[in-house]
Amino acid sequence: MAYKIASADEYLAITGAGIDTVKITKKAMIWPLQRCHKFSIQPQDYSINLQTMTREKLQFLLPVVFTIGPDVNRRGARGRREDLGDAPEDLGDALMKFAMLLAEGESKGGITGKQHIENIVKGIIEGETRVLVSSLTMEEIFSAREEFKRRIFRNIQSELDQFGLKIYNANVKELRDAPESNYFNSLSKKAHEGAINQARIDVAEAQRRGNVGEAQRVGEQNREIAKINAETAVQKTERDSEKAKAEATLATRKAEYKRDVDIAQIEATRATEARDEELRKAVEVKRAQTELERLRASDVVKATILRESKQQAADAKNYEEQARSNAALYSEQKAADAHAYKVKAQAEAAYISAAKEAEARLICQQKEAAGISAMANAYADMSRAFGGPAGLIQYLMIEKGVYVDLAKANADAVRGLNPKMTIWNTGAQAGSEGSSSQGTGMGGIDSIRNLYQMLPPLMSTINEQSGVVLPEWQFGKLADQISQEEVNGKGITGLGTNGK
Structure with a gap:
């Protein structure tokens, strides 16, 4: 028992137990009491040089080449199930006919299956070809070469169908003379001489037509050249005129564009200068307003500081005078109480006076510092309350009577006018x-x-x-x-x- 598989160009032919005739498949399990034979399905070339005779009793050699092989495409209905190992044999299969033909050749002694098939094929080709040629004349064979080929193909294929074979290609070569026959040679000479004579005639006729045609062509050429030169001159004149018009139009357009560009540049320059003057004027106005506000604030601050400094100097002077008068009174009282301690009292009075003066200066400076700090905090609070430094300055000018003083100064200035x-x-x-x-x-x-x-x-x-x-x-x-x-x-x- 063995499992066999055929290659791509082969098939398996199985006979024996369980198979009535022959089973054709690509793969199968070979059981005991069964025999398996591989056979190739590649087409073979059959070249035959036939000596045949036409209906006119003209003998010639007809070389033909046929490519014939098994018809693998014409299978029976059961043959399409070849992949199933247990599929029954198909009696209508072309491959089965081919396999049986091989087996028949091998059963005969002295030849193989391929030789047997070759003998059968060559016999069919010779017989059908001779029958067909004997019914045709030589002229019919030459004039209807394709039809002759198709009729050979059709007659031979009808005979090969019973063996499961198919003609894949058929080629009829050039016909040749049979031994002791000069038919094709004579026809060739006749055709050659006729061709030479006709060629001479054709050459002479061609030379005549060539000379006449050359003269005609020269005349036509001269006429066409003159016509073309005239048309070219006219077209050149028209193109020159159009070119001049286009150049004039272009120059006019360039002048217009240049004028528009110059006007646009001048307008842009003037607009830029006007805008620059506007911005410069706005800057000068802002600068003048800022300078005016600065001068006003500076004058107000200077007047406030001067007034406060004068007030503080006056307060310090009053305090010093009071301290001096208290020291003098204290020294006089001490002098009345004890003359004996006059020197000591004078020294103590001088010491106390110096200490008082130092303390007075210290207190004055502390008061000034505290006053300045408190004034700065108060001014900051007042500035926020009045909406900014400008509001604070106006308030201080009103409180200190600056506007009144300014009015008085203005009145004094115009008094007597x-x-x-x-x-x-x-x-x-x-x-x-x-x-x-x-x-x-x-x-x-x-x-x-x-x-x-x-x-x-x-x-x-x-x-x-x-x-x-x-x-x-x-x-x-x-x-x-x-x-x-x-x-x-x-x-x-x-x-x-x-x-x-």
Whole structure:
């Protein structure tokens, strides 16, 4: 018992116990009383040089080559289950026919299975080819070479089917003369001579056509060249004209673009300069405001420090004078109590006086330091309370009377200048007419009347304070019509040139 497997180009043919005829498979378990034979399925080439005769009794040699092998594609229905070891044999399998043909050849003495198949195939090819050629003429064989090949293929294949064989390729080589026959040689000579004569004729005809055609081509060439030169000249002129137009357009566009670019650059420069001037002006304004605030703060701080320093110096001087007077009184009392201790009392008085002075200076300095520290803390609290240093400075100026002092200084500065001032009133309070118009809704008329009432005293005041005399045709007559009673009655009062 053994398990056998066939290679890719082989099959197993199994006979014996359990198998009626032959079992074809690729792998199988070989049981006792069974025989297994491997056979190849590769196609074989069969080359035959046939001597045959046409219907015209012309003999020739017909070399043919056929590639024939088992038809592995034409299997029975059961043959497709060859992978099953127990599959029954298939009587319609082409491989089974081929295997039986091999076995038949081996059963005969002196030859192998391949030789037996070769004899059968060559016999079929010779017989079918001769039958086919004998029914055709030589001209039919030459003129319908492909049809002749197909008919040989079809007749031989129909005979090979009964042995499970298939023609994979068929090739009919060049026909040759049989021994003692010159048919193809004569035909070749005839064709050769005819070809030579025809070639001479063709050469002469070709030379004639060539010379005529050459002359025609030269004339056509000259005409075409002249036509092309003329068209080229016209096109060149048109291109030059278009080029000139394009160059002019380009120059115009370049000039326009350059003008736009120059204008844009000038506008950008002017805008930059204007913006720079605006920023510089804003900086100068900020700088002036800062300098003004700094000067104001500096003046206020200086005035505050000066006043406080003067106050502290005065307090220290009073304290020193008081201490000195107390020391003198104490020394006089000691002198009255005991003259004997005068020297000692004077020394003690001098010592006490020096100690007092030192203590007074110490206390003064401590007070000054404590006052400055307390003042700084107070100023910090007041600064936060008044919203910043600016609010604190205004408060201190009000508290210390700085604004009053400034007003007095301004008054002293203008004292003795004797300014001229004139005050007049217009409106409802100027007389009874103005009060009566409020109840009647005549506010617009009152405004116009007040404006005209203001003009005469205004012109009179200008004349009194500056000496300018207005033309009579404008306000001279109008001023003369205003009496002193009207001025006093309507609330227009004037102060003289003395400022009363």
